[in-house]
Amino acid sequence: xxxxxxxNFCIIAHIDHGKSTLADRILEMTKAIQxxxxxxxxxxxxxxxxxxxxxxxLQAVRLTYQAQDGQEYILNLIDTPGHVDFSYEVSRSxxxxxxxxxxxxxxxxxxxxxxxxxxxxLEHDLEIIPVINKIDLPNADxxxxxxxxxxxxxxxxxxxxxxxxKTGQGIDQILEAIVQRIPAPxxxxxDCLRALIFxxxxxxxxxxxxxxxxxxxxxxVGDQIQMMSSKRNFEVTELAVFQPEMTxxxxxxxxxxxxxxxxxxDVKDTRVGDTITHANRPAVEPLAGYRPIKPMVYxxxxxxxxxxxxxxxxxLDKLQLNDAALTxxxxxxxxxGFGYRCGFLGLLHLEIIQERLEREFGLELVTTAPSAIYxxxxxxxxxxxxxxxxxxPPVQKIDYIEEPFVRASIMVPEDFVGAVMExxxxxxxxxxxxEYITTERARLEYELPLSEILMDFFxxxxxxxxxxxxxxxxxxxxxxxxxxxxxxxxxxxxxxALSCIVHRERAETRGxxxxxxxxxxxxxxxxxxxxQAAIGNKIIARETVRALRKDVLxxxxxxxxxxxxxxxxxxxxxxxxxxxxGNVEVPQEAFMAILQVE
Amino acid sequence: xxxxxxxxxxxxxxxxxxxxHSIVADGSFVGNYxxxxxxxxxxxxxxxxxxxxxxxxxxxxTPTVLEPKQLSQMIEAxxxxxxxxxxxxxxxxxxxxxxGQEKVDHLAILGVNRISLGVQTFQDNLLKRLERLHSTADIxxxxxxxxxxGINNFNLDLMYGLPEQSLRDWETSLDxxxxxxxxxxxxxxxxxxxxxxxxxxxxxxxxxxxxEDLEYEMFELxxxxxxxxxxxxxxxxxxALKEEYQAKHxxxxxxxxxxxxxxxxxxxxxEQSRYVNxxxxxxxxxxxxxxxxxxxxxxxxxEDQAMDETMMLGLRLLDGVEEAVFAKRFGQTIMEVYAEEIxxxxxxxxxxxxxxxxxxxxxxxxxxxxVFSAFIR
Numbered sequence: 001x002x003x004x005x006x007x008n009f010c011i012i013a014h015i016d017h018g019k020s021t022l023a024d025r026i027l028e029m030t031k032a033i034q035x036x037x038x039x040x041x042x043x044x045x046x047x048x049x050x051x052x053x054x055x056x057x058l059q060a061v062r063l064t065y066q067a068q069d070g071q072e073y074i075l076n077l078i079d080t081p082g083h084v085d086f087s088y089e090v091s092r093s094x095x096x097x098x099x100x101x102x103x104x105x106x107x108x109x110x111x112x113x114x115x116x117x118x119x120x121x122l123e124h125d126l127e128i129i130p131v132i133n134k135i136d137l138p139n140a141d142x143x144x145x146x147x148x149x150x151x152x153x154x155x156x157x158x159x160x161x162x163x164x165x166k167t168g169q170g171i172d173q174i175l176e177a178i179v180q181r182i183p184a185p186x187x188x189x190x191d192c193l194r195a196l197i198f199x200x201x202x203x204x205x206x207x208x209x210x211x212x213x214x215x216x217x218x219x220x221v222g223d224q225i226q227m228m229s230s231k232r233n234f235e236v237t238e239l240a241v242f243q244p245e246m247t248x249x250x251x252x253x254x255x256x257x258x259x260x261x262x263x264x265x266d267v268k269d270t271r272v273g274d275t276i277t278h279a280n281r282p283a284v285e286p287l288a289g290y291r292p293i294k295p296m297v298y299x300x301x302x303x304x305x306x307x308x309x310x311x312x313x314x315x316l317d318k319l320q321l322n323d324a325a326l327t328x329x330x331x332x333x334x335x336x337g338f339g340y341r342c343g344f345l346g347l348l349h350l351e352i353i354q355e356r357l358e359r360e361f362g363l364e365l366v367t368t369a370p371s372a373i374y375x376x377x378x379x380x381x382x383x384x385x386x387x388x389x390x391x392x393p394p395v396q397k398i399d400y401i402e403e404p405f406v407r408a409s410i411m412v413p414e415d416f417v418g419a420v421m422e423x424x425x426x427x428x429x430x431x432x433x434x435e436y437i438t439t440e441r442a443r444l445e446y447e448l449p450l451s452e453i454l455m456d457f458f459x460x461x462x463x464x465x466x467x468x469x470x471x472x473x474x475x476x477x478x479x480x481x482x483x484x485x486x487x488x489x490x491x492x493x494x495x496x497a498l499s500c501i502v503h504r505e506r507a508e509t510r511g512x513x514x515x516x517x518x519x520x521x522x523x524x525x526x527x528x529x530x531x532q533a534a535i536g537n538k539i540i541a542r543e544t545v546r547a548l549r550k551d552v553l554x555x556x557x558x559x560x561x562x563x564x565x566x567x568x569x570x571x572x573x574x575x576x577x578x579x580x581x582g583n584v585e586v587p588q589e590a591f592m593a594i595l596q597v598e
Numbered sequence: 599x600x601x602x603x604x605x606x607x608x609x610x611x612x613x614x615x616x617x618x619h620s621i622v623a624d625g626s627f628v629g630n631y632x633x634x635x636x637x638x639x640x641x642x643x644x645x646x647x648x649x650x651x652x653x654x655x656x657x658x659x660t661p662t663v664l665e666p667k668q669l670s671q672m673i674e675a676x677x678x679x680x681x682x683x684x685x686x687x688x689x690x691x692x693x694x695x696x697x698g699q700e701k702v703d704h705l706a707i708l709g710v711n712r713i714s715l716g717v718q719t720f721q722d723n724l725l726k727r728l729e730r731l732h733s734t735a736d737i738x739x740x741x742x743x744x745x746x747x748g749i750n751n752f753n754l755d756l757m758y759g760l761p762e763q764s765l766r767d768w769e770t771s772l773d774x775x776x777x778x779x780x781x782x783x784x785x786x787x788x789x790x791x792x793x794x795x796x797x798x799x800x801x802x803x804x805x806x807x808x809x810e811d812l813e814y815e816m817f818e819l820x821x822x823x824x825x826x827x828x829x830x831x832x833x834x835x836x837x838a839l840k841e842e843y844q845a846k847h848x849x850x851x852x853x854x855x856x857x858x859x860x861x862x863x864x865x866x867x868x869e870q871s872r873y874v875n876x877x878x879x880x881x882x883x884x885x886x887x888x889x890x891x892x893x894x895x896x897x898x899x900x901e902d903q904a905m906d907e908t909m910m911l912g913l914r915l916l917d918g919v920e921e922a923v924f925a926k927r928f929g930q931t932i933m934e935v936y937a938e939e940i941x942x943x944x945x946x947x948x949x950x951x952x953x954x955x956x957x958x959x960x961x962x963x964x965x966x967x968x969v970f971s972a973f974i975r
Contacts, residue, residue: 290958549810550810568970
């Protein structure tokens, strides 16, 4: 197929605006997949993704389309993740395209995430095709959405295509628009090879598979290739495209999208954003935009039963094969025993990993509250970075502390502007800007400490705006903050895993709220348990879990001794599931309590 | 010596909190049940023809929903097939509204010498809340029937921790119970059981149960009031006016001694195994009419398990577990088997050694589950 008959495009959409359903319809319409074979939302292949309605891993599918001009075209649909944690991956997949479908829900309008990704797409000079989806819904208001497209982004709304991915209405117009409006890829097939890795995944037999867009040159099976960031060389054993099942090809040349298999042992060899070139004829310059992935959020993962420590490590090993963004190293906590300090791109990433460990590997975990990376400047002129409150140095050694800040963009119906501003204020936010996208919807910009975002910000934003607000943020750097460590003492003993780093002005409120919350989640035991919050030696809050007074099976079960025994066994097992700190039994949720305090 | 338990799985109506094995059945079905039961009694009677039994307990359900003739058939089936000690304790459970003078006299003639009355509470509004069929007035008339028939050894079952029950309510019931001078009182706290209407109501937030603290106050109130009234607190939930009035049949359970269960759903513990007769009434009837045992589940009790259960059950008694008796039965002392657990419980002041017996302390009595579960290996 000639380069002029290739179109590379992606879909930009907010969660729930119907990206996956739209992709399914496009696959059906181009006969890439028979209707009866469709499980709904083919592109989201992991169960967890389908369940949560989000896309974690992007993929690429090659479609063949007979256009109205009588010619056959190859359409490469590159799927993009839809969440703020994965914005770097989004930017790489955008870089692999010449055009993007901008999907907006006809009743919801533009959301913060959509806008953020749209700006990214415009930065990459992509041709944008606005698509207004879900027009079959009774509360659809395409005219309002059109107005938003014009007013907020300056798109020509007459170019917007009205579709219902559910019923299939308008899909044919999208396909024609892709052919007519999105430019064909450029790039010389005879030039030095430069292929952009926009995703990778691990398979146990093939090793790491790199999804690439060939920008210049041609790659063939048997070629010696080089990863330009690491300078590591591999031999190409297979090349393939997805239709959507994997189909081997002999070569991929400028403009093509496909995957490269070259006996790479894990996804660290196929870093997203890296450039593949030929070992014997390397390109002079790599493609722009590569950056190593760096975790932003850390938390401790501990097995509830110490014996599962090795099983946890094996599971993390397996997940990391497929997830270059996941980092972990062994740590130990006086309270929780042996576990791992794990780094994640963001909260969603954390939740997904945690859930997969529990679900796919059957592990029972205690997760400590997520932490940002703090930069602590010491009085001796040196500085350290900590991602765990337990490593907070003694106060007298600290000169000053810096913490990461983000710029958050929040889209919200005007009725909730006040509530959102209040929340951001509460979270130590600095107001930057507000603009009305339409008369009913505003976009707010705030600068906030990342740690406050980690602290349940998203849930609270959703609950204060009845779910209407959407959030996007990017880290903008470190700033000095007056931070202190709040310790929690149970029965007089400090519990390292419950410590947290908070702003001095909020330390007392937070400490009090945390003590109250712990009082709720720690069950009554045979003795009174004092819960104290302290900064250094100063106690700032105190609560008491009162002693359990009555716990005795009073009912007579006649001769049914087995039943009595089973009831007691069950009670005993419940106790085993709790972490025993000194002589206090603490349930797993206590370690996340900090996230639930107001 | 073992006891015999007979299960009568019939009631006039099901109460909202109850998950015991019983149904509301018509006459012909009951007739079939009794015929199956007669076969079962004959079968085990032959098997245990050389065994002397110590107690007989008819429970349910509500045994007294049966007609006098049906009661005779069941009781005679047991008495004709098994040997009992002279003067053995023969208890039957009864609900106040199922008794009349004639029926009670009839029971007395059949040899019943102890009646356990399902009173639950002396307040009509709470009785209604529990979906009981009887009224407070029925309780008084029932007790009169018992006395007239010469059955002076009777127990009242009471419940606390009921929906909307106050401490004052509970005290009222206790006072009323004491005034009747029963020889025995059982005071149970309401336990929510799955698959009962109460459980459903609880999940919907419609069951206003007393707080944990109030329930504790209620538990304390029973102890204090009944002890003051001259009752001997001998088991977590049980009180006797004199030692001779302790429920001998239940003592068999608490001493982890053998018992034979007859009737659908009855539990047995004979020859180191515990088994349950089929809960499926149709299966029970069909099998026994064909002279085939109908057993749902058999569990062989190991020596270790028997020790654990001896502790778990025996510690429910305020007299506790006697070291010498335990050692004689198992060839090891309590301390040899459970040194570590006992040290911990002693340190927590939940148990105490007294006159060669390991007993619950007052504190241990309220937190019994922690003690009992410590002995389950």
